[in-house]
Amino acid sequence: xxxxxxxxxxxxxxxxxxxxxxxxxxxxxxxxxxxxxxxxxxxxxxxxxxxxxxxxxxxxxxxxxxxxxxxxxxxxxxxxxxxxxxxxxxxxxxxxxxxxxxxxxxxxxxxxxxxxxxxxxxxxxxxxxxxxxxxxxxxxxxxxxxxxxxxxxxxxxxxxxxxxxxxxxxxxxxxxxxxxxxxxxxxxxxxxxxxxxxxxxxxxxxxxxxxxxxxxxxxxxxxxxxxxxxxxxxxxxxxxxxxxxxxxxxxxxxxxxxxxxxxxxxxxxxxxxxxxxxxxxxxxxxxxxxxxxxxxxxxxxxxxxxxxxx
Numbered sequence: 001x002x003x004x005x006x007x008x009x010x011x012x013x014x015x016x017x018x019x020x021x022x023x024x025x026x027x028x029x030x031x032x033x034x035x036x037x038x039x040x041x042x043x044x045x046x047x048x049x050x051x052x053x054x055x056x057x058x059x060x061x062x063x064x065x066x067x068x069x070x071x072x073x074x075x076x077x078x079x080x081x082x083x084x085x086x087x088x089x090x091x092x093x094x095x096x097x098x099x100x101x102x103x104x105x106x107x108x109x110x111x112x113x114x115x116x117x118x119x120x121x122x123x124x125x126x127x128x129x130x131x132x133x134x135x136x137x138x139x140x141x142x143x144x145x146x147x148x149x150x151x152x153x154x155x156x157x158x159x160x161x162x163x164x165x166x167x168x169x170x171x172x173x174x175x176x177x178x179x180x181x182x183x184x185x186x187x188x189x190x191x192x193x194x195x196x197x198x199x200x201x202x203x204x205x206x207x208x209x210x211x212x213x214x215x216x217x218x219x220x221x222x223x224x225x226x227x228x229x230x231x232x233x234x235x236x237x238x239x240x241x242x243x244x245x246x247x248x249x250x251x252x253x254x255x256x257x258x259x260x261x262x263x264x265x266x267x268x269x270x271x272x273x274x275x276x277x278x279x280x281x282x283x284x285x286x287x288x289x290x291x292x293x294x295x296x297x298x299x300x301x302x303x304x305x306x307x308x309x310x
Contacts, residue, residue: 006052009097010037014048017096018103021089035280036228045106046086049228051099053280053287055159062100064228065093069102070145071205072227080139083107083216083225104225110217123245129222130212130239130246134255136224137235143205147232152208153269154191158184160276169278171292176275176299183272183304190265190306194234197306198262201234208233210241236263240270271298 007030018025018041025041032038037050054061069085069092076084085091086103093100161180164172172180190197207214208229215222231237236259239247247258274294281288 004033007033007037010048010050010052011039013097013099014039014041014050014101017094017101018044018046018048018089021094021103023088040106044088046088047104047106049102049104051101053283055163055279056156058095058098058100062093062095064151065100065102067145067147068227068230069093071140071143071147071230074143074145075136075139075224078139080136081221081223082227083223107216107218107223110219123243126212127243127245127249129215130242131249131253131255132215132222133207133211133224133238134250134253136207136211137204137238137255140205140207141202145205147205147230149194149203149231150187150191150233150237150269151231152229153187153273154184157187157269157273157276160273160279163279164276167279167282169281169288171278171288171295172275176295179303180272180275183268186304186306187269187272198234198259201236201259201262202256203232203234206231206233206235206238208238211238212242212246234259234262234266236266237269239263240266265304268298268301268304271301272304274298 011028011030015025015028023041023044023046025044027042029040029042030037031040031047033052035051035053037052039048039050040046041048051061056064072082073085073091075082084105086105089103093102161177161184164180165177168177194201194203207224207227208231209226211224214224214226216225235255239250239258240263242250247263251258271294274291275298278288278291278295
């Protein structure tokens, strides 16, 4: 199997870091190679996440990873169905080769039942997994630590849009950038005073990146993973991309009533986040065509304005 140059570099970095921590890492292999490279340091049951595409400065990345390890570790310690930090190394980010790594338990993924290419089967599976997120949210509501509010949006998306203004991409016009920056200003206002705009919203610890899409199916049951965008916010942020069937499954599973108006705002915010992700295209050119359809959907939506006004 041929890997990208970033994956090969990630394997070298993860292997060296793992051996410094006392792991064997005799047969490292790449499990995933997109925004992050996941390297299994076989034969040890450890997976290293190596950031390969990020606009976040090193110090900010390490702080973000500490929050992720704290939340995922807290859930794992409570017996929650999550992929936890590896118990074989200290529960903290590891600096290596100008970046910051995190070490996780290796779990064996089982093949899904049925035809994984059937759109209806996929929709049903993601709806089921969104329903399972209701229990995760009930657990996260008790998380005792401090978390920033909607940090995947503010300031992260703002930083991405700044980069796009300096390095425009062919998929975006000047009018697109103007619109995106106006929408980001509306999001800043929302995050700055959430109760003023949505007084009934439940603000709590969240997975941060659509947990229904971040489940690993194992023989022992489904496990939630990838908490790198963990944040504080309304549960509606975690429910973006779920679709009507997913929302219904979530409510039926005891997730509580979902505020459709707030969900619509969060859906617009998710699309704006995707627009900002175009800033990564210079580092990963193939990302542009992947994101272009979502940019078209964003253009087709009404522009996001300051929520809760009018």
